[in-house]
Amino acid sequence: MLKILVPVDGSAFGEKAIAHVLKLHRQSAQIEVHLLNVQIPVESGHVRMFVEHDTLEDYYREEGFAALEGARAALDAAGVPCQVHIAVGHVADTILRYAEEKGFDKIVMGTHGRTGLMQVLLGSIAEEVLQHSSVPVTLVK
Amino acid sequence: MPEFLMESSFWISVLQIIAIDILLGGDNAVVIALACRKLPPKQRSQGIAWGVAGAILLRVVLIFFALQLLALPFLKVVGGLLLLWIGVKLLQPEDDDGHANVHGGTTLFGAIKTIIVADAVMSLDNVIAVAGAAKGDLNLVIFGIVVSIPIIVWGSKLVLRLMDRFPMVITGGAALLGWIAGGMIVSDVVVQPYLEGAPSWLHYLTAAAGAVLVVVIGRLLAAGRGRAEEPPLVDLAAGESSTSNH
Numbered sequence: 001m002l003k004i005l006v007p008v009d010g011s012a013f014g015e016k017a018i019a020h021v022l023k024l025h026r027q028s029a030q031i032e033v034h035l036l037n038v039q040i041p042v043e044s045g046h047v048r049m050f051v052e053h054d055t056l057e058d059y060y061r062e063e064g065f066a067a068l069e070g071a072r073a074a075l076d077a078a079g080v081p082c083q084v085h086i087a088v089g090h091v092a093d094t095i096l097r098y099a100e101e102k103g104f105d106k107i108v109m110g111t112h113g114r115t116g117l118m119q120v121l122l123g124s125i126a127e128e129v130l131q132h133s134s135v136p137v138t139l140v141k
Numbered sequence: 142m143p144e145f146l147m148e149s150s151f152w153i154s155v156l157q158i159i160a161i162d163i164l165l166g167g168d169n170a171v172v173i174a175l176a177c178r179k180l181p182p183k184q185r186s187q188g189i190a191w192g193v194a195g196a197i198l199l200r201v202v203l204i205f206f207a208l209q210l211l212a213l214p215f216l217k218v219v220g221g222l223l224l225l226w227i228g229v230k231l232l233q234p235e236d237d238d239g240h241a242n243v244h245g246g247t248t249l250f251g252a253i254k255t256i257i258v259a260d261a262v263m264s265l266d267n268v269i270a271v272a273g274a275a276k277g278d279l280n281l282v283i284f285g286i287v288v289s290i291p292i293i294v295w296g297s298k299l300v301l302r303l304m305d306r307f308p309m310v311i312t313g314g315a316a317l318l319g320w321i322a323g324g325m326i327v328s329d330v331v332v333q334p335y336l337e338g339a340p341s342w343l344h345y346l347t348a349a350a351g352a353v354l355v356v357v358i359g360r361l362l363a364a365g366r367g368r369a370e371e372p373p374l375v376d377l378a379a380g381e382s383s384t385s386n387h
Contacts, residue, residue: 040301040305047175050255050262051176061377068378091305
C-alpha cells in the first residue's frame with residue numbers, strides 16, 4: 001500500500017490534487033489516501049484566557065470538516081476510500097511533521113489555486129513543503 | 142485641504158495605527174465569535190452584535206481616558222514602559238497554561254459578559270499603543286477607533302495566515318511598539334524640560350532605541366524559555382469513518 005497524504009484547505013487548490021489522486025487510483029488501487037486539513041491556531045494568550053478549550057476544539061473541528069468536505073465528496077463519488085485528519089498548527093510545519101511521523105510515502109499538493117493577494121500570501125505553502133520535505137512531494141498545477 | 146493632511150508625519154502615524162489595530166485587534170474578533178458559539182443560532186447573532194457594540198463603546202471610553210491620563214506628569218513614561226513590555230510579550234511563544242477561567246456560558250447574558258470583560262482586557266494594549274502613535278492628535282485617535290471596528294467585526298483570518306506564513310510580521314509589530322514607546326517616553330511633560338535644546342533627531346534616536354530594545358529582549362527571553370520539545374500531533378478528526386457519505 002502506498003500511503004499518500006493530501007493536504008487540503010477547501011480551496012480549488014485542493015481539487016487539482018484530488019484529480020491527480022483519482023488518476024493514481026485508476027492506475028493502481030493499491031493506494032491509501034489520507035486528507036489532512038491544518039487549522040491555523042487562533043489562540044493568543046488572551047483568547048485562551050476567555051475561551052474554553054472544548055469550544056476552541058469544536059471550532060477547529062467545524063472549520064476543518066468544512067474545508068475537507070469537497071475533497072472527501074469527490075473521493076467518495078469516485079469510490080476511493082480515504083481517511084480524514086484535522087490538525088492545528090503552523091501549516092507547512094504540520095504537514096511535514098504529519099508526513100514524516102506517520103510514515104507517508106508521498107505528499108500530493110495542488111498549487112497556484114489562488115490568485116492575487118491570496119496567492120502571494122498563501123501560494124507558497126506548497127513550495128515551503130516541497131523545500132523541506134524528506135518525503136517525496138508531487139505538486140499539481 | 143486641511144493642513145494636517147499635507148504632513149508626512151501625519152501619514153506615518155496613520156500607517157502605524159493601522160498596523161497596531163491589525164496586530165493587536167485580531168483576537169477580539171476570535172473571542173467574540175467563540176464566546177457566542179454555544180448559543181442557539183438566533184441568539185448567536187444577537188450576542189455578536191451586542192458584543193461588538195460593547196467592544197467599540199468600551200474602546201472609545203478607554204481611549205479618551207488614556208488621552209487625559211497621558212497629559213499628566215510621568216504617565217507617558219509609564220505608558221511607554223508598558224508598551225515596551227507589550228512588545229516583548231508579543232515575541233514570546235504561547236505557553237499552554239492559563240486556560241479559560243472565565244466561562245462563555247450558554248446564555249446570551251453570559252456570552253455578552255464574557256465578551257465585555259475580555260474586551261476590557263484586550264483593548265488596553267491597543268488603546269495605549271494608539272494613543273502613543275496618535276501623539277495627542279484627536280483626528281488620529283478617532284481614525285484609530287474607526288479602523289479597528291471592521292477588524293473586530295470581521296476578524297482577520299488573513300492576518301492569522303499572514304503571521305503563519307511570515308513570522309517576521311510579528312517581529313516588525315513588536316519593533317513598532319518599541320519605536321512608539323521610545324518616542325512616548327521622551328515626550329513626557331516631566332522629561333521634556335531636560336531635553337530643551339536637544340537636536341531634533343534625538344526623538345528618532347530614542348524611538349529606534351526602543352525598537353531595538355524590544356526585539357533584543359524579546360528574542361533573548363523567547364530563546365531562554367524556548368520549547369523543550371514539540372507538542373504531539375493531535376488529530377481532531379480522529380474516529381471519523383472514511384467512506385461515509387456526508
